[in-house]
Amino acid sequence: MAKEMICTSCGYKGKPKSITKGSILVEIALWLLLIVPGVIYSVWRMASRYTACPQCKSQTMIPLDSPIGKKLLAEQEQVVTKEN
Ligand SMILES: [Zn+2]
Numbered sequence: 001m002a003k004e005m006i007c008t009s010c011g012y013k014g015k016p017k018s019i020t021k022g023s024i025l026v027e028i029a030l031w032l033l034l035i036v037p038g039v040i041y042s043v044w045r046m047a048s049r050y051t052a053c054p055q056c057k058s059q060t061m062i063p064l065d066s067p068i069g070k071k072l073l074a075e076q077e078q079v080v081t082k083e084n
Contacts, residue, residue, distance in 0.1 A: 016051035
């Protein structure tokens with residue numbers, strides 16, 4: 001199970017989304033037509049994979065148990081308390 005993380009941009013709390021650039025269809029087509037570009041494309045896609053916030057798509061998700069994560073969480077809870 002993935003660790004819960006917090007987004008420093010929008011404050012989203014939860015699991016980050018794994019985003020892979022490119023397309024699986026292009027990858028399959030390249031593999032079928034030409035093996036070498038298929039390998040290169042697969043390696044590029046794997047290398048460019050990153051975790052992003054599912055809400056704002058920023059690459060600013062940090063672990064909740066990190067010092068900044070804890071601080072953000074505490075600030076969020078304060079806001080919630082004020083709103084209620
Ligand atoms: Zn976000």
